[in-house]
Amino acid sequence: xxxxxxxxxxxxxxxxxxxxxxxxxxxxxxxxxxxxxxxxxxxxxxxxxxxxxxxxxxxxxxxxxxxxxxxxxxxxxxxxxxxxxxxxxxxxxxxxxxxxxxxxxxxxxxxxxxxxxxxxxxxxxxxxxxxxxxxxxxxxxxxxxxxxxxxxxxxxxxxxxxxxxxxxxxxxxxxxxxxxxxxxxxxxxxxxxxxxxxxxxxxxxxxxxxxxxxxxxxxxxxxxxxxxxxxxxxxxxxxxxxxxxxxxxxxxxxxxxxxxxxxxxxxxxxxxxxxxxxxxxxxxxxxxxxxxxxxxxxxxxxxxxxxxxxxxxxxxxxxxxxxxxxxxxxxxxxxxxxxxxxxxxxxxxxxxxxxxxxxxxxxxxxxxxxxxxxxxxxxxxxxxxxxxxxxxxxxxxxxxxxxxxxxxxxxxxxxxxxxxxxxxxxxxxx
Amino acid sequence: xxxxxxxxxxxxxxxxxxxxxxxxxxxxxxxxxxxxxxxxxxxxxxxxxxxxxxxxxxxxxxxxxxxxxxxxxxxxxxxxxxxxxxxxxxxxxxxxxxxxxxxxxxxxxxxxxxxxxxxxxxxxxxxxxxxxxxxxxxxxxxxxxxxxxxxxxxxxxxxxxxxxxxxxxxxxxxxxxxxxxxxxxxxxxxxxxxxxxxxxxxxxxxxxxxxxxxxxxxxxxxxxxxxxxxxxxxxxxxxxxxxxxxxxxxxxxxxxxxxxxxxxxxxxxxxxxxxxxxxxxxxxxxxxxxxxxxxxxxxxxxxxxxxxxxxxxxxxxxxxxxxxxxxxxxxxxxxxxxxxxxxxxxxxxxxxxxxxxxxxxxxxxxxxxxxxxxxxxxxxxxxxxxxxxxxxxxxxxxxxxxxxxxxxxxxxxxxxxxxxxxxxxx
Numbered sequence: 086x087x088x089x090x091x092x093x094x095x096x097x098x099x100x101x102x103x104x105x106x107x108x109x110x111x112x113x114x115x116x117x118x119x120x121x122x123x124x125x126x127x128x129x130x131x132x133x134x135x136x137x138x139x140x141x142x143x144x145x146x147x148x149x150x151x152x153x154x155x156x157x158x159x160x161x162x163x164x165x166x167x168x169x170x171x172x173x174x175x176x177x178x179x180x181x182x183x184x185x186x187x188x189x190x191x192x193x194x195x196x197x198x199x200x201x202x203x204x205x206x207x208x209x210x211x212x213x214x215x216x217x218x219x220x221x222x223x224x225x226x227x228x229x230x231x232x233x234x235x236x237x238x239x240x241x242x243x244x245x246x247x248x249x250x251x252x253x254x255x256x257x258x259x260x261x262x263x264x265x266x267x268x269x270x271x272x273x274x275x276x277x278x279x280x281x282x283x284x285x286x287x288x289x290x291x292x293x294x295x296x297x298x299x300x301x302x303x304x305x306x307x308x309x310x311x312x313x314x315x316x317x318x319x320x321x322x323x324x325x326x327x328x329x330x331x332x333x334x335x336x337x338x339x340x341x342x343x344x345x346x347x348x349x350x351x352x353x354x355x356x357x358x359x360x361x362x363x364x365x366x367x368x369x370x371x372x373x374x375x376x377x378x379x380x381x382x383x384x385x386x387x388x389x390x391x392x393x394x395x396x397x398x399x400x401x402x403x404x405x406x407x408x409x410x411x412x413x414x415x416x417x418x419x420x421x422x423x424x425x426x427x428x429x430x431x432x433x434x435x436x437x438x439x440x441x442x443x444x445x446x447x448x449x450x451x452x453x454x455x456x457x458x459x460x461x462x463x464x465x466x467x468x469x470x471x472x473x474x475x476x477x478x479x480x481x482x483x484x485x486x487x488x489x490x491x492x493x494x495x496x497x498x499x500x501x502x503x504x505x506x507x508x509x510x511x512x513x514x515x
Numbered sequence: 516x517x518x519x520x521x522x523x524x525x526x527x528x529x530x531x532x533x534x535x536x537x538x539x540x541x542x543x544x545x546x547x548x549x550x551x552x553x554x555x556x557x558x559x560x561x562x563x564x565x566x567x568x569x570x571x572x573x574x575x576x577x578x579x580x581x582x583x584x585x586x587x588x589x590x591x592x593x594x595x596x597x598x599x600x601x602x603x604x605x606x607x608x609x610x611x612x613x614x615x616x617x618x619x620x621x622x623x624x625x626x627x628x629x630x631x632x633x634x635x636x637x638x639x640x641x642x643x644x645x646x647x648x649x650x651x652x653x654x655x656x657x658x659x660x661x662x663x664x665x666x667x668x669x670x671x672x673x674x675x676x677x678x679x680x681x682x683x684x685x686x687x688x689x690x691x692x693x694x695x696x697x698x699x700x701x702x703x704x705x706x707x708x709x710x711x712x713x714x715x716x717x718x719x720x721x722x723x724x725x726x727x728x729x730x731x732x733x734x735x736x737x738x739x740x741x742x743x744x745x746x747x748x749x750x751x752x753x754x755x756x757x758x759x760x761x762x763x764x765x766x767x768x769x770x771x772x773x774x775x776x777x778x779x780x781x782x783x784x785x786x787x788x789x790x791x792x793x794x795x796x797x798x799x800x801x802x803x804x805x806x807x808x809x810x811x812x813x814x815x816x817x818x819x820x821x822x823x824x825x826x827x828x829x830x831x832x833x834x835x836x837x838x839x840x841x842x843x844x845x846x847x848x849x850x851x852x853x854x855x856x857x858x859x860x861x862x863x864x865x866x867x868x869x870x871x872x873x874x875x876x877x878x879x880x881x882x883x884x885x886x887x888x889x890x891x892x893x894x895x896x897x898x899x900x901x902x903x904x905x906x907x908x909x910x911x912x913x914x915x916x917x918x919x920x921x922x923x924x925x926x927x928x929x930x931x932x933x934x935x936x937x938x939x940x941x
Binding site: 339343375447 | 546547548549550551597599600603604605606607608609623624625626651652653654655656658659661662664665666667668766767768769770772800804805806810811814817820821822823842844872873875876877878879880882883885886887888941
């Protein structure tokens with residue numbers, strides 16, 4: 086499959102439609118993603134919408150009836166996500182269904198599934214400019230439980246806390262699900278207004294990947310969108326802080342058997358900067374693979390941990406390093422991590438290491454074409470890009486990265502925040 | 516020796532199988548149009564195989580818990596060096612995992628497939644355990660165990676297995692404990708390796724846009740004749756009754772996490788048939804679907820949430836359990852609703868319309884397996900080790916009847932043989 090087969094058109098102001106035909110998959114994915122600025126005022130309202138929209142609609146008012154319909158459509162599924170792209174809050178609904186060729190008793194399986202998805206998005210269970218009270222209460226309860234249970238996954242919790250602490254004065258620091266207090270205040274009218282606002286003024290990306298009667302899907306979306314006055318379309322303005330001024334260190338205690346260390350760094354480079362691919366390579370060399378500096382030294386050489394890795398967020402221009410270590414070894418691990426960053430900054434890596442890293446990375450990028458969800462994220466994450474790049478384009482960029490460039494981008498990186506979730510001190514009584 | 520072609524017309528899928536003279540079962544599954552290639556080399560040896568004896572031995576050997584997992588970590592080291600290092604030359608993404616009943620080594624790649632396959636076949640067949648390298652791994656694995664100790668989901672699941680099973684080793688944590696792994700030595704690792712990493716006890720599955728003939732001839736060069744497998748695995752007789760009806764552990768968390776398991780009566784070392792698995796999957800689809808009355812009640816009473824509630828089937832030699840899990844503000848009530856519904860359903864049976872709809876849904880969902888080379892390879896390997904044929908599943912599903920479903924339902928799920936595990940806030 087190559088990129089020139091992709092069909093892309095604008096369906097309305099700020100609404101992009103992309104069709105990637107690929108007959109090797111037995112199912113087809115349709116996604117609908119709405120991008121809006123991440124802000125405290127709106128975050129909770131938007132966080133309630135995925136549940137409100139996907140668990141009920143006018144045509145199928147109960148979860149029970151929606152689920153029955155999905156089963157009839159050959160076990161199709163509709164699921165949702167809330168995510169961040171830079172400082173945009175992204176509310177997405179996805180539908181995945183069996184291709185009509187395999188759905189023996191329904192030659193319109195995907196088109197029918199798309200209609201159901203459109204019912205959820207455009208014709209929800211609302212009356213008198215409000216979502217139904219019982220639905221709002223059910224979704225509020227679940228949103229609050231989701232937020233409260235974030236603490237159950239200690240690794241993810243530590244990651245989120247580091248983001249919050251590091252970006253406390255930036256929108257990026259806002260938790261994507263909002264807060265319990267914010268969720269408690271929500272009502273049906275506010276959610277209704279938030280839904281209206283998303284449909285009229287958010288930037289929208291619609292993707293169809295697989296095998297589908299594309300023209301029918303396009304005309305359904307066009308028809309639905311034609312009834313909405315699209316105006317004041319929001320754009321994405323992510324604040325990029327280039328350098329950390331001082332290092333923030335935060336330690337919190339919980340009953341854990343292993344300390345979770347997360348370090349947040351500023352990289353100076355964020356999309357649409359042309360050096361984001363160089364940073365991708367630098368990150369892989371530093372802590373992105375099982376041959377990276379962090380893996381080989383912090384884990385293999387010093388046996389300090391099971392995991393120690395880094396990841397680069399190119400939309401915000403930040404990097405996070407995480408590891409799980411014994412409380413007594415935290416200082417040793419931190420020191421070694423910073424030492425390995427320094428090694429890259431001074432060019433202490435071989436050409437061979439760099440070439441191998443590039444080879445590894447480019448194979449990962451190439452395999453994007455073999456997964457519906459990977460293809461979807463690949464293109465949806467380019468919602469605000471001037472020029473849409475295919476996996477092949479990025480592979481070419483990766484191959485062109487020189488060692489000097491890796492050293493150059495590494496030298497822009499500064500440590501901003503060290504977050505530690507550590508065990509409560511039990512030795513105190515002893 | 517000619518590979519055998521196995522195809523399925525309606526699915527438009529096919530693969531090639533060979534029982535190689537060395538004793539290894541080899542599966543090559545060409546997928547046109549994919550750039551990813553995936554290879555998995557596994558052995559029918561997992562955490563439950565902690566007691567065994569060889570033909571010449573008179574008594575059973577008991578090895579430390581977590582040995583299969585420790586061996587998985589250590590096999591990456593060979594005299595030629597670290598396998599990850601070798602894979603870095605080819606750019607493949609290599610990994611491995613250990614489960615209750617198997618250990619598998621794998622890689623995925625888009626380029627240099629043959630070179631990576633050679634590395635995989637070499638390192639899995641060349642153990643190199645020394646006092647020093649075994650020692651070095653102890654700290655790393657201890658941290659992996661501690662990482663799991665901090666996961667209330669995993670702990671609650673393992674606690675459930677401890678409540679369901681009185682003696683079957685499926686109740687033990689796959690990685691063992693910090694204490695049990697302290698007893699692992701190079702000698703014990705070699706003993707397990709020599710016993711279970713016999714090609715007759717192993718399988719190789721390759722999926723991707725590959726030329727099957729070339730793959731078979733390449734693999735052929737890397738395999739040597741393996742002696743007949745002469746190991747007797749010991750698995751205890753497991754009564755149907757659960758060990759404990761309720762188990763709970765507290766964590767630094769906000770809301771409770773529950774795992775409710777229904778235990779099936781299994782003969783020692785026996786596996787479910789494909790048909791039994793198919794019917795279980797249809798039943799489980801129904802029970803975990805929001806279209807089910809039970810789900811509706813759980814939501815109405817606000818004792819589950821949609822984002823965390825799920826149902827799974829755990830099955831292997833001598834064990835089979837259905838597990839419902841999720842977060843809940845009232846796990847006891849959630850368990851009560853599920854138990855009551857399941858008992859009622861076992862008597863009344865599922866109605867015709869629900870059955871047809873669930874069956875159709877399971878068919879549609881099963882088809883997604885064929886989308887990904889990694890999913891095909893892993894599922895295929897699971898089928899091989901349980902002695903089943905991959906495509907049979909879809910045919911049996913197609914022919915599934917309501918009568919057989921309801922008789923399976925009546926024997927499999929009974930609240931009398933269930934246990935509840937809760938991870939609760941402090």
